[in-house]
Amino acid sequence: MDVKDIIKEENLVYSKSKVLTDTIMHYCPGCTHGVVHKVIAEVIEELGIQDKTIGVSPVGCAVFAYNYLDIDWQEAAHGRAPALATAINRLYPDKYVFTYQGDGDLASIGTAEIIHACNRGENIVVIFINNGIYGMTGGQMAPTTLIDMPTSTTPYGRKVDLNGYPLKITDLVAQLPGTCFVTRHSAHTPAAVRKLKKAVTKAFQNTRRKKGVSFIEVVSTCNSGWKLSPVESNNWMVEHMFPYYPLGDMKDE
Amino acid sequence: MAKIRGAIVVDVERCKGCSLCVVACPSSVIALAKEVNGKGYNYAYMVNPDACTGCVNCAIVCPDTVISVYKVKADAVA
Amino acid sequence: MAELKLMKGNEAIAEAAIRCGCDGYFGYPITPQSEIMETLMARQPWDETGMVVLQAESEVASINMVYGGAACGKRAMTSSSSPGISLMQEGITYIAGSELPCLIVNVVRGGPGLGTIQPAQSDYFQAVKGGGHGDYKLIVLAPASVQEMYDFVDLAFELAFKYRNPAMILSDGVIGQMMEKVQIGDYKPRLTDEEVVKRYGSWATTGKPSTRERNIITSLDLDANSQELFNLKLLKKYAEIEKNEIRFEEISCTDAEYLLVAYGSSSRICQKTVDLAREKGIKVGLLRPITLYPYPYGAIQKLVPQLKGILAVEMSAGQMVEDVRLAVNGKVPVLHYGRMGGVIPTPNEVLKVLEDKLIKG
Numbered sequence: 135m136d137v138k139d140i141i142k143e144e145n146l147v148y149s150k151s152k153v154l155t156d157t158i159m160h161y162c163p164g165c166t167h168g169v170v171h172k173v174i175a176e177v178i179e180e181l182g183i184q185d186k187t188i189g190v191s192p193v194g195c196a197v198f199a200y201n202y203l204d205i206d207w208q209e210a211a212h213g214r215a216p217a218l219a220t221a222i223n224r225l226y227p228d229k230y231v232f233t234y235q236g237d238g239d240l241a242s243i244g245t246a247e248i249i250h251a252c253n254r255g256e257n258i259v260v261i262f263i264n265n266g267i268y269g270m271t272g273g274q275m276a277p278t279t280l281i282d283m284p285t286s287t288t289p290y291g292r293k294v295d296l297n298g299y300p301l302k303i304t305d306l307v308a309q310l311p312g313t314c315f316v317t318r319h320s321a322h323t324p325a326a327v328r329k330l331k332k333a334v335t336k337a338f339q340n341t342r343r344k345k346g347v348s349f350i351e352v353v354s355t356c357n358s359g360w361k362l363s364p365v366e367s368n369n370w371m372v373e374h375m376f377p378y379y380p381l382g383d384m385k386d387e
Numbered sequence: 388m389a390k391i392r393g394a395i396v397v398d399v400e401r402c403k404g405c406s407l408c409v410v411a412c413p414s415s416v417i418a419l420a421k422e423v424n425g426k427g428y429n430y431a432y433m434v435n436p437d438a439c440t441g442c443v444n445c446a447i448v449c450p451d452t453v454i455s456v457y458k459v460k461a462d463a464v465a
Numbered sequence: 466m467a468e469l470k471l472m473k474g475n476e477a478i479a480e481a482a483i484r485c486g487c488d489g490y491f492g493y494p495i496t497p498q499s500e501i502m503e504t505l506m507a508r509q510p511w512d513e514t515g516m517v518v519l520q521a522e523s524e525v526a527s528i529n530m531v532y533g534g535a536a537c538g539k540r541a542m543t544s545s546s547s548p549g550i551s552l553m554q555e556g557i558t559y560i561a562g563s564e565l566p567c568l569i570v571n572v573v574r575g576g577p578g579l580g581t582i583q584p585a586q587s588d589y590f591q592a593v594k595g596g597g598h599g600d601y602k603l604i605v606l607a608p609a610s611v612q613e614m615y616d617f618v619d620l621a622f623e624l625a626f627k628y629r630n631p632a633m634i635l636s637d638g639v640i641g642q643m644m645e646k647v648q649i650g651d652y653k654p655r656l657t658d659e660e661v662v663k664r665y666g667s668w669a670t671t672g673k674p675s676t677r678e679r680n681i682i683t684s685l686d687l688d689a690n691s692q693e694l695f696n697l698k699l700l701k702k703y704a705e706i707e708k709n710e711i712r713f714e715e716i717s718c719t720d721a722e723y724l725l726v727a728y729g730s731s732s733r734i735c736q737k738t739v740d741l742a743r744e745k746g747i748k749v750g751l752l753r754p755i756t757l758y759p760y761p762y763g764a765i766q767k768l769v770p771q772l773k774g775i776l777a778v779e780m781s782a783g784q785m786v787e788d789v790r791l792a793v794n795g796k797v798p799v800l801h802y803g804r805m806g807g808v809i810p811t812p813n814e815v816l817k818v819l820e821d822k823l824i825k826g
Contacts, residue, residue, distance in 0.1 A: 168450025218533030
C-alpha cells in the first residue's frame with residue numbers, strides 16, 4: 135500500500151489540538167514545555183472547557199505560554215501566579231484556573247504564594263515545570279538544581295555548604311491539607327506523556343468537583359541550560375533527576 | 388489478522404529537528420533529513436515508511452506538535 | 466436612601482467598597498488601616514452583595530490578587546499603609562503596565578523603613594512619581610475628610626475603569642483614624658461580566674467564548690519598537706487624564722496675597738490657619754489639591770500674578786512642594802513647612818512660619 139493511500143482525512147488518528155494556536159513556539163528544540171503545553175491543550179479540548187478556562191503564565195521560559203494556548207490568559211509577575219489564580223478562583227468559582235510555573239518561579243521567588251495558595255485550598259490546578267535550572271536567564275542555579283550539578287552561577291556544581299539543598303517543594307505541598315492531588319510526572323517518553331495527560335485530566339476534574347489544589351510537577355529537561363542534546367537530556371534526567379525527584383502520586387484524595 | 392499500516396506527515400517548516408520522535412518510534416520509521424528546513428533544522432521524515440504502524444508515539448512526544456498521524460488496516464484498502 | 470453615620474475614616478472606606486459594587490478586597494493587616502479589613506470581615510459582604518474579602522499572606526500577594534481580579538474585569542481593591550505599599554510596588558507597576566483598573570488605598574504612616582505608626586504624608590513621591598519601575602502614573606486622590614474617604618472609593622473605581630488605570634486613595638493616619646459623620650449612599654449593584662463588556666469593552670479574562678479572540682493580560686513586549694508604541698499610548702492616556710480629571714478646592718483665594726497649598730489632613734490644619742491669619746488681616750488663601758495626579762498646576766499658575774508668596778504645608782520633608790515650584794516656575798517665593806515622623810503641625814505653627822518666613826523673610 136502506498137503512503138498516499140494512508141494519508142487521508144478519514145485515517146487521521148492524531149493531529150494538533152484546536153486549543154493550540156498556530157504560533158510557532160519559541161522554545162528550544164526538544165524542550166519539555168512544548169509537550170506539556172500540548173497535553174494541557176488536549177485536556178482542555180477533550181473536557182470541553184476552553185470557554186471556562188483561565189491560565190496564569192509565569193516569568194521564565196513559559197512567559198509566552200499565552201501565545202500558544204487559545205484561552206484567556208493572565209501574565210503574572212515572577213512567582214505571583216498563585217495569587218492571581220486565587221483571585222480568579224474566588225471571583226469565578228465555576229471556572230477552571232491553572233497556573234503554569236517553572237522551578238524558579240514557583241519554588242524560589244514565589245514560595246510564599248504557592249505555599250499559601252495550597253494551604254488555603256484554592257480550587258486551582260498548578261502545573262510545575264522542574265528542570266533544575268533557570269532557562270530563560272541563561273542557565274543559572276534553581277532551587278531545584280541537583281547537588282554537584284553545574285550551572286552558570288554554580289560553575290563548579292551546586293555545593294551544599296554554599297547553596298543549600300535542592301528543594302523538594304512538591305513533597306512540601308503534599309503535606310498541606312488544602313491540596314487534594316499531588317503528583318510528579320515526566321514527559322520524556324510516550325508512556326510518560328500518556329500518564330501525564332491522565333493526571334492533568336484528573337486535575338481539571340478535581341476543579342470541577344471543587345476539591346482544592348491539584349499540583350502536578352513535571353520533571354523536565356532544559357537541554358540548552360544543561361548543554362546536552364534533547365535525547366541526551368532525557369537520558370541525563372532519568373539517570374540524575376529521577377532518583378532525587380521520583381515519579382508518582384504523593385497524594386490523591 | 389489485518390495488517391496495521393500507518394504514516395506520518397511532518398510539518399517540515401515547524402520541525403526543530405530535536406530527534407525526540409526518532410527515539411520514540413518503536414519501529415525505526417523516522418530519521419532526520421540531511422536537508423534542512425527554512426530555519427536550518429534537519430527535519431524529521433519517514434526513512435522507513437513501510438514499518439509505520441500509526442502508533443502515534445512520535446506525535447505524542449513532539450514538543451512542537453508538528454506530526455500528524457494516519458492509520459489504516461491494510462486489508463481495508465487492499 | 467441616604468443616611469448619616471458616625472464612622473472612622475477606615476470604616477468609611479470599607480462601607481463605601483461594599484456599597485459601590487466592589488467585587489473583591491484583598492489585604493494584609495497593618496497599622497493604621499487595619500479597620501478596613503476588619504470592618505469588611507465583620508460586615509460579611511459576600512452574603513449581602515457577593516463581594517469577596519480575603520486576608521492574604523502578604524502585601525505582595527494582596528496586590529497580585531488585585532491584579533488577578535482586575536484582569537477579570539472586576540472592581541478589585543486593596544489597602545495598606547506605607548511599608549505595605551512599598552511591598553506592593555511590583556504588583557502596582559504590573560497592573561499599570563497591563564492597563565488594569567483597580568483601587569489601592571494608602572493610609573500613610575511615617576517612614577522611612579518601619580518608621581512609626583503615626584500619620585504622615587511622606588509617600589507623596591511614591592504615589593505620584595512612579596513608585597515602581599517604568600514610566601507609569603497612578604490616578605491619586607487625596608481625601609481630607611471621612612466623607613471623602615467614603616466618596617472617593619466609588620470615584621476612584623469610576624476613574625480607574627474609565628482610563629483602565631490603577632487609582633490610589635492617598636490618605637493618612639489622621640483621616641483613617643478620625644471619626645466624622647458620613648452621608649452614606651445607596652447600594653450600587655456589582656456589574657455583571659456583560660455590563661463590564663458593554664461599558665468598558667471586552668478586554669477582561671472571563672474565559673474565552675467562541676465569539677471572540679482570546680484575551681491576554683500582560684505587560685510584556687520584547688520588541689523595543691512596539692514597547693515604545695505602548696509607552697506612547699500610555700502617555701496619551703495620561704494626557705487625557707491631565708486634561709479631564711484635575712480636581713482641587715480653593716478657599717479664600719479670590720483676594721489672597723499669600724497662598725497655602727496643602728492636601729489631606731494638612732489642608733484641614735491650613736484651613737484653620739487661613740482663619741487665624743484673616744483675623745489678623747493677612748490675606749491668605751488655601752489651595753487644596755484633591756487629585757495629586759493629575760496635579761492642579763494650572764490652578765496654582767492662575768493665582769501666581771496676585772501672590773507675594775506660597776507656603777506648601779505637608780507632613781513630610783518636602784515632597785509636594787516640588788510640584789508647587791514646578792507650577793510657579795520661580796515667579797514667586799515658594800517655601801515648605803512640614804513636620805515628620807508622625808508629628809502633626811498646628812494651625813498656629815503654620816501661621817508663625819507664614820508670618821516669620823514668608824511675609825517677613
